[in-house]
Amino acid sequence: MRQDYQLQDCQSSEFKQTFPDVDYALLGYNILKGFPHATGHDPGFTYPIFRHDYSSGGMTADCRYSVPRGFVIIPDVSCVTSFSSTIIQTKYEFSKSLSVSASASAGGWGVKFSASAGYKQSSSEMSTGESVFIISSAKCNYYFSKLITEGAPDFDPVFVKWVNKLNATDWNPELYNEFFETYGTHFPTEVTFGARFIYEHKMSSTKYESETKSGVNVAVQASYSGLFSAGGGFNMDSDQRQSASDFSKSVETKTITVGAPPPSNGDAMTWASQVKTSPVPTAYKLSSIELLFTKRYMGKMNVDYDRIRTNIDTNKLKYCFFLRDNGNVDSCDSLVAGVELKKTRLYYDY
Structure with a gap:
């Protein structure tokens, strides 16, 4: 048994630590404006819905x-610095791949992530058919949190004011749009905290077609390149090193670091020790925000939560139209599986 376990007094607050950056678990999330693979924090996170309270011990x-x-909240230390690739041929699959990090329940809001700058840029470049994107990523987890839905924390005081404002208005689309702009479209029920390291490669479609016709597995090359660049090259044989080198010469590469980057020696345990000082959200499960307006969450509040929930359901797509009319999204039409982006391939690692 570790000595710090023996010394810990469970009846005292002395020596107690808090999980760093757990604040993200309290925030709302805008599924249209979010982009889980953004440089820095995900722009989808909004303002606090729940209030932090440590007084219960x-x-x-x-x-x-x-x-x-x-x-x-449970510690969950696990780091993997290897890279693997999957092919994405459509906008539908692109949005779906982002949903691996931000999994949202309930639809009706429009195309997920479509109002974010990252989604717009990638979609625009994919649509030209001139480039192939290969994205290699590694993740290091530190802990994860779960919302206790049957015993949820109290709402943040400012959020309560907004609930009362909605309750005082029978129907006001502008007010609901403002509410969505402030608190988003969803709230997290589970959040994994850690770090994420991404290489975003861009290869010309001509080069990609030439490589594949020659029997080269571009996805495997990208994996070798990611491992080599992240400091894991000492585990690679000469052929793998050469493959990584050939790949790096044929692509433009953008590096995206969220949280602590992998160490230069590529050691997963060293990365884990660095991640614990400043973990950030790397994956989250989201519930649609109208689900807060139920007896489970608002049974003790003197508000007509059923009416507000119905109004939110009615206003979902109208909020997307609001963003479209303001130039934030191109379309509110649902993406359909199987519709290809012309001459485009996107490789994604997760």
Whole structure:
């Protein structure tokens, strides 16, 4: 048994640590404006919906960490620096690949992530058919949080004011659009915290077609290149090193670091020790925001949450139209599986 476990007094707040950056678990999320693979923080996160409260004395079972009321938080240290690739041929699949990091329940809001700058740029370049994108990523997890839906934390005071404002208005589309702009379209029920490291490669379609006709597996080359660039080259044989070198000469590369980057020696355990100082959200499960307007969450509030929930359902697509009319999204039409982007391939690692 570790000595710090023995010394920890479960009845005292002394020595208690808090999980860094857990604030993200309290925020709303805008599924149209979000982009999980953005440089820096995901622009989809909005303002606090829930209030942090440590007064109840919640803690992890080993007594080392304080936990805010209404949440279960579990350490989950796991880092993988290897890279693998999957092919994406359509906008539908592109949006779906982003949903691996930001998984949202309930539809009706429009095309996920389509109002974000990152989505627009990638979609625009893909649509020309002139380039192939190969994205290689590695992730390092530190902990994850779960919202206790049957015993959720109290709402943030400012969010409560907004609820009362909606309750005082029978129907006002402009007010609901303002509410969505402030708090988003969803709220997180699970969040994984850690770090993410991404290489975004762009290869000309001509080069890609030439390579594939020659029998070259571009996805495998990208994986070798990612491993080599991230400091794991010492584990590669000479053929793999040469493959990584050939690939790097034929692409334009953009590096995206969210949280702590992998160490130069490529060691996963070293990366884990660095990630714990400033973990950020790397994956999250989201529920549609109208689900807050139910007896489960608002049973103690003197508001007509059923009417507000119905109004939110009615206004979902209208909010997308609002963004479209303001030039934030190109279309609110649902993406259809199987519709290809002309001459375009996007490789994505996750």
